[in-house]
Amino acid sequence: MKALLIGKNLFMLMLVVSLLGGCAASNSNTSEDAGKKNGKETIEFVYWAAAGGEEKGFNDLVSKFESENPDIKVKKSQVPPPNQGDYYTKIQTRMGGDDAPDVFRVQYQKIGEFSSQGALMDLTDVVGKDKENYNPSLLTAVTYKNKIYGLPHHTDTLAVFYNKTFLDKLNIKAPDNLKDAWTWDQLLDVAKKIEDKKLAPNGIAANISASSAYRTLPFFFENGASLLTKDLKKANVNTPEATETLAFLQKMYKNYMSKGNSMKGADDPNMLFTSGNAGLFITGNWMIPLFEKDMKDEWGVTYMPVKDSAASDLGGNGLAVPANSKHSKAAKKFIAFMGEKENMKTFVEEGLFLPSRTDVKGPFEYQIKDPKMMNLFIEQSQTVPVDLAKTVTIPEFSKVNQALGDSFEALYTQNASPEKTAKELEEKINSILK
Template identity: 30%
Template sequence: MTTRRTTTAAAAIVLTVGLTGCSGFTGGGDDAAADTITFTTWASESEQDSFEKLAAQFEAEHDGATVDLKIVPYDQMFSNIDAQLSTGDAPDVFRVDYGNLGVYSSQGQLLDLSGQLDDEDSFQPAMLEAVSFDGKPYGVPHQTDVSALLVNTDLATAAGVTDLPTSQEDAWTWDEFADVSAKLRASLPAEQYPFVVNWQQGGTPRWLSWLFQAGGNVLEEDGTTPAVDSPEGEEALAFTQSFFTQQWVPPTSSVKSTSYADTLFGEQTTAMAFVGSFLVPELADTDFEWTAVPMPVDERGATDLGGNALVATADTDQPELATEFVNFMASADAMTEFCAATNELPTRTDIDASSIDFAVRPDVMPVFVDQATTIQPSDVKQLTSPYLAEISVGLQDQLEAAFTQNQSVDDTLSALDQSIAQATR
């Protein structure tokens, strides 16, 4: 998820993009407010710059239209949106991560975009699934980002790990990844660790990548019946629990930790780290050499569903203009420009992600592009369930018990199924 710490430098900034125009909407004078839409989002520095440029371009192409762009910190984003929705003061358009979108669409709070998406067939099927509820689209899949594994090449070489995979075809199996981790553990001093996983706090659903890799599911096909307590769930939990018992990860890096994976990697506390592509720019200036390799595979490859959609609120006074804006932002040209500037990934099949001129560390981005191909529509359906937010609460509690309190695999899976059943009632 492109959520964590992307707005620490943008504390409650409110920006209004100026008015220009050439075609589309008419306005001016007393009618000017009628052609204004509000757009609320969080943003990293590069995202903010891109949003500003694209909003100005939209205004230039739509005579009389104004985009009132508001940048807020992520940790305030949805509490603000919820309060505004309850009082009828919500923005016309806002940004939402795929995991939270289902909460709003299932409650009738978003504009149904059925038949209103430009080039609907050009979006990746998995990403269309991410913005859909009951078969209807309630937003545009604006971008995605996925996790891959970053490797400190000097520390890896010192441990005898020199054969690094570059694609899904030669990705490490779980057994091979365990062998690499054991080599690093033997080579590193006690205060350093082989790797860290980015499942802290709001990233807890990233544990599901391991479940999917094992061939498991969190929910059955009906979308409500728990499916974690299974042989696949047992395999995934036992393997990830071993990260702590084998001292492969810092003991303070569990799901409730406030020590994030990219920070620990940047400090060289760990030799490897599972990190989303959106954090590549933050790690570009480290004083050591690193590269990216694919996530390990078991029965299949899998990764997390990062990224965000743009949605219009159901009660917007400007449904036509709001729809025009989200379509513009998700157009091939605008999406390519945004992704190139932010090291994020496109959601359209007519954009060749491998040909994007990424602004930072373009040498490692092909691994993330390749990793994104492991996302399956069935994964997306579960990761965008309207119950996911509540499921995640139980997931965090039970994984924390398994990882830091030695709760057994059987007890953890049983408790997880019970909490999921309660969440989906």
């Protein structure tokens, strides 16, 4: 993940000027009236959406919102996702130039950057009244200094997909409940058997790249390690537990993964798995439609491996309102609507996500062959440690994640020792957090 924020001081200056301008507009009775046409107030919603269910989910809910709120029009501005462009840079430029959208989609890993700079509207009065009904890790992700700055809209998480044919030939049954999840050693043993029997050239593939290096963090927490200290002020990587985790991941890469499946490698891990060139695949529930299309019934899924405990990745996205939105009341009404139980259930069903509210219950009508399969991901999402959520939502996390990706690339492709990697990564992170 590249650090996408423009210079902090410049952004703060632009934002302050914008907020002062917004106050002046409010005093002249123009702020909430601006954008009204034919008696309707228009709010702009900026978001990205994968074609298919996710896009349909947004379209259906916007139509429903407008039907229930005939005095509000939602202008949908769909743009490329963050990993395909300069999504956040454009959002920040608009906010600094007094042209902020009213609601925008935001990754949990980015909310801390915005909220720490005073760039987001406090949504505690909207989300806080139902806070006991949200997954604690996701609520933590949108909270800064005890105030809530985003709606935890949905989540997704990692698991281990497998080639059914390969495991059948090895007479291996994948675990079907969390308490029986493979251990680290068992995962590597399955990968070794796949390669030894020449079923595939690679035992494992992983959907973890430099921009998503944070997807390695579940392995740290499974082993009693962490990236940061409890107070989030210093690195905590140069420890026996973290070093052991680095050694395990290095072993997994060197012995059982394609050399092009490194943090900055050119291999497409999705293709490795769907083409039969990898027997196991660490990735998320969002890949299910591709597997159904390209592999038919030749795949299955099981839980993330465990060591001392279970853990998984903090995935998904939230919705936020810029502090200088000109239509804050209508924007908050839209946020509240998107967070309602029935509407959240609709979105996660259509987009193939997991609900962030724990009181959104099934049965879910997911548009896949076996909708019950998603229960595994719902259960796995409950294993995301709160401290992991706190780590990936600190204001400096973009830079921390970049350092993490660089360190793993050296660990994988330059044969750096786990001990040296732990020491150097700790120094890099401490330099960032100063």
